[in-house]
Amino acid sequence: MTNDDLIAKLKTIVAPYIQDEEAFKNLSEDTDFVSDLKINSANLVDIILDIEDEFDIRLENEDMEKMLDVKSAMEIVNTKLSA
Amino acid sequence: MKNRVVITGLGIVAPNGVGISEFTKALKSGKSGITFHQELADLNFSCQIGGVPNITDAIKSEYFTDLQLRGFNSSGILYGCISGIDAWKDAGFNMDSESDLDYDTGLIFGTGTSGVEKFREAIYKLDEGNVRRLGSTVVLQTMASGVSAYLSGMLGLGNQVTTNSSACTTGTEALLMGFERIQNGKAKRMLVGSCSDHGPYVWGGFDAMRVMTYKHNNNPESSSRPMSATASGFVPGSGAGALVLESLESAIERGVKIYAEVLGGEVNSGGQRQGGTLTAPNAEAVQRCITKAIENSDLHADEIDVINGHLTATSKDALEVENWTKALKREGEDFPYMNSTKSMVGHCLAAAGAIECLASVIQLKEQFVAPNINCEDLHPEIEALVNREQIPTQKKELNFDVIAKASFGFGDVNACVLFKRYIA
Numbered sequence: 001m002t003n004d005d006l007i008a009k010l011k012t013i014v015a016p017y018i019q020d021e022e023a024f025k026n027l028s029e030d031t032d033f034v035s036d037l038k039i040n041s042a043n044l045v046d047i048i049l050d051i052e053d054e055f056d057i058r059l060e061n062e063d064m065e066k067m068l069d070v071k072s073a074m075e076i077v078n079t080k081l082s083a
Numbered sequence: 084m085k086n087r088v089v090i091t092g093l094g095i096v097a098p099n100g101v102g103i104s105e106f107t108k109a110l111k112s113g114k115s116g117i118t119f120h121q122e123l124a125d126l127n128f129s130c131q132i133g134g135v136p137n138i139t140d141a142i143k144s145e146y147f148t149d150l151q152l153r154g155f156n157s158s159g160i161l162y163g164c165i166s167g168i169d170a171w172k173d174a175g176f177n178m179d180s181e182s183d184l185d186y187d188t189g190l191i192f193g194t195g196t197s198g199v200e201k202f203r204e205a206i207y208k209l210d211e212g213n214v215r216r217l218g219s220t221v222v223l224q225t226m227a228s229g230v231s232a233y234l235s236g237m238l239g240l241g242n243q244v245t246t247n248s249s250a251c252t253t254g255t256e257a258l259l260m261g262f263e264r265i266q267n268g269k270a271k272r273m274l275v276g277s278c279s280d281h282g283p284y285v286w287g288g289f290d291a292m293r294v295m296t297y298k299h300n301n302n303p304e305s306s307s308r309p310m311s312a313t314a315s316g317f318v319p320g321s322g323a324g325a326l327v328l329e330s331l332e333s334a335i336e337r338g339v340k341i342y343a344e345v346l347g348g349e350v351n352s353g354g355q356r357q358g359g360t361l362t363a364p365n366a367e368a369v370q371r372c373i374t375k376a377i378e379n380s381d382l383h384a385d386e387i388d389v390i391n392g393h394l395t396a397t398s399k400d401a402l403e404v405e406n407w408t409k410a411l412k413r414e415g416e417d418f419p420y421m422n423s424t425k426s427m428v429g430h431c432l433a434a435a436g437a438i439e440c441l442a443s444v445i446q447l448k449e450q451f452v453a454p455n456i457n458c459e460d461l462h463p464e465i466e467a468l469v470n471r472e473q474i475p476t477q478k479k480e481l482n483f484d485v486i487a488k489a490s491f492g493f494g495d496v497n498a499c500v501l502f503k504r505y506i507a
Contacts, residue, residue, distance in 0.1 A: 016150055042219040046153070049216055 001081070003029075006074050013050045017043045032069040044068075055081060085266045089505055090342040091334050092174025092327030094166035094276075095441050098134030098320050098428045101142070102169065107445050109427065111478050113454040115304040116428050117318050126283050130295035132303040134320030134429035135281045136162060151233075154218050157198030162323035162434070163230035163278030164237065167192065171238055171274060174327035175339045182239045187333075189242030189270045191261045192231045192325070193253035193277035195433035198224035199284040230278055242270040250492030251393070252350070253277045254324060254436025255500055259348045261328045262500075271333045274325060279434035281321030292362075294397060295319060307430075308457040309394040309423035310404070310465050310474060317395040320429030324437030326444070341505045342448045346380035346485075348500035349373075359495040363399070366406050369497055373410035373489060376499035384411040387419050387501070388483035389452055391443040393491045394423035395430050401464035403491070408468050418469040420481065426456045436490040440500065443488040447504050452479040 001009075011027050018024045019038035023031060033039045033047070048059050048067065057080040059067070067073050093103050098116025100106035109116070116134045123131040138161060143152060146165050155161070167190075168178050201224040205217050223229050228246035235244040243264065249256050254277030261273030279285065289295050296316035299306030307318040334341055351372045353365025377384055390407060394400050404421070408414040424442040425431075431438050446453055454477050461471055489499040 016153055043150075045219045049218060052216075 003074065006077065007070065009054060010070060010073055013054060014039065014047055017047060027070065029071045029074065030069070034068065051077065057081065086268060087331035088262050088265045088328050088345045089331050089334050090326050090345065090444055091329045091339050092170040092172070093342060093441055093444065094169030094171070094173060094325040095438065096136045096138065096162040096166045096322045097324070097438050098136055098322055098431070101136050101138065103173065103445070106441070107449065110442055110445060110453040111451060113456040113478065114427060115307070115456060116320070117303040117306055119300065119303050123283055128283065128287070128290050129293070129297035130290055130316070130319065131300045132306055132318055133281065133286060134318065134322070134431065136322045138162070138165065154220055155224070156201040156204060157224040157229065157280065158200070158282065158321065159194050159197055159278040159280040159323070160224060160230045160233055162321065163192055163194070163276065163325070164234050166276055166278070166323040166325040167234040167274055168237060170276070170325035170327050174329070175337060178237055184239050184241040186241035187271035188240045188274065189261070189264060190231050190235050190240050190244045190274045191247055191257045192234060192275070193247040193249070193257040193433060194227060194230055195248060195250060195253065195279060196285065197227050197229045197280070199280050200282060201225055203284060234274070238274070240274065242273070248433070249496045250494055251430070251432060251435050252490045252492035252496045252498045253433040254438065255440055255488060255490040255498040256350050256436065258326060258328070258345070258437070258440055259350055259498060259500055262345045262348070265328055265330050272327060272329045274327055276323060276325030277434050277437040278323035279321045279432040285321070285432065286319040289319060296396070305457050307396055307426050309396040309426050310400050310455060310462055311396070311458045312460040312462045314396040314400060314462065316397055317425065318429035320431035320434070322428070322431050322434045322438055324434065324441040326437070326440065341507070343444050343502045344505045346382065346501040346503050347376065348498065349375035349379055350496070350498045351375070352497065353495035355495045361495070362493055364402070364491050364497070365495055366402060368495070369403070369406045369491065370410040372497040372499050373407065373487070376487070376501055380501040382485065382501060384413060387411065387485050387487050388481070389446065389486040390419050390421040391439055391446070391486060391488045392421055392423050393489055395425055401462055404465045404468050414468055416470040416473070418473045420452045420479065421469070421474050422453050422455045424453065426458065436498065439490065440488050443486045444502055447483070447486045447502055450480065450482055452481050454478050
């Protein structure tokens with residue numbers, strides 16, 4: 001999967017939770033889930049579950065703690081997919 | 084000096100009508116909201132009928148964001164929020180997520196239990212060892228104060244925000260708690276009400292107790308028969324009712340419409356003594372609750388024109404009527420008009436008090452007595468106490484000033500409130 005494909009998939013996953021449309025439109029690797037997209041931090045848990053379902057992977061508590069922006073999400077998903 | 088308290092907003096989600104105009108129409112025409120539920124039959128319920136408000140997905144989307152509706156499975160919170168938002172708008176306010184925090188308005192919204200279907204979902208996942216996959220909203224949807232948490236955030240309320248719970252007394256108690264807070268100057272406005280989930284997981288325990296009727300699965304509309312000789316148990320209902328209580332001063336200052344004045348009331352408990360049990364009332368405590376409510380309202384018993392009773396359609400209806408006759412020292416043709424909203428909506432459990440307080444206020448404002456449907460055959464024990472005409476089976480136009488509403492609940496708890504017509 002190319003990075004662009006992955007970003008597109010992540011974008012679809014986070015769409016229901018975002019509170020900042022502008023930041024969402026300009027979503028890139030550097031976008032932060034909470035400070036840029038204004039996602040309620042409680043919803044990060046739901047995003048993790050949606051990512052698990054989409055990619056058929058399992059994310060551990062340690063992965064969750066690191067997954068705060070698009071870049072870290074991509075790294076973790078790529079690591080899991082190649083494992 | 085204590086503040087006078089009036090009602091400036093109403094919102095209702097009832098089995099026989101959603102919204103004030105639809106519910107008012109239903110009350111006037113004696114419309115039943117009881118229907119057959121295949122789900123209950125499939126689960127081997129004795130009672131396979133119930134009252135469930137009609138809330139479409141389109142209505143849900145008017146009140147909740149798509150995000151709020153993700154994984155949402157709590158009908159009580161759904162009903163509570165819709166009724167609360169409607170009452171708030173009816174009182175002349177907006178729902179605006181950017182609104183200033185309103186420290187002058189609080190919220191007391193009761194329930195018996197919250198999000199039982201969501202809880203069931205969670206238990207299944209949890210028992211499979213999948214606690215990590217519950218998602219973020221199980222706590223919010225299943226905590227008793229979930230409805231208050233959702234609603235206060237939607238409206239930006241900054242005074243006391245809480246949830247009370249006292250079985251079938253809940254809604255009437257919530258109203259009196261809010262009333263006292265305004266009366267004592269702790270808040271200008273209180274949004275009060277109560278809600279109850281629908282469905283087998285709330286109703287099952289009652290079915291097991293054999294207190295719900297099993298004789299009307301084929302004729303749901305005539306199933307709920309309070310005060311009737313052929314009453315054979317209550318019919319379960321669900322929904323929510325909400326009222327905006329406001330100091331008279333604040334209501335006049337804002338120049339808004341006033342539905343009625345809350346004169347006062349009383350809450351007490353029979354302590355499961357003198358015949359009272361977990362499920363049966365202590366008659367003396369019921370009578371005391373009514374007389375104290377009248378005393379606290381600076382009224383006399385003979386000033387009560389109409390009673391909206393608790394009257395569930397069990398064998399206890401006659402005892403309730405007897406309690407009223409003793410508390411008021413009025414009987415026969417001297418007895419006030421009396422009705423039971425449950426004949427149309429069933430017993431909405433924790434939501435009953437609020438839904439029936441609304442029914443009372445609407446009758447007072449619109450000057451009519453709603454019909455007791457399914458009560459053509461008045462129970463002989465009741466007919467021995469009061470005149471047949473006092474329990475109308477057809478809508479009755481009536482110019483009147485005071486209506487009493489009482490609710491009684493498991494645990495031997497009681498609440499009674501008096502509403503007076505407000506004429507500016």
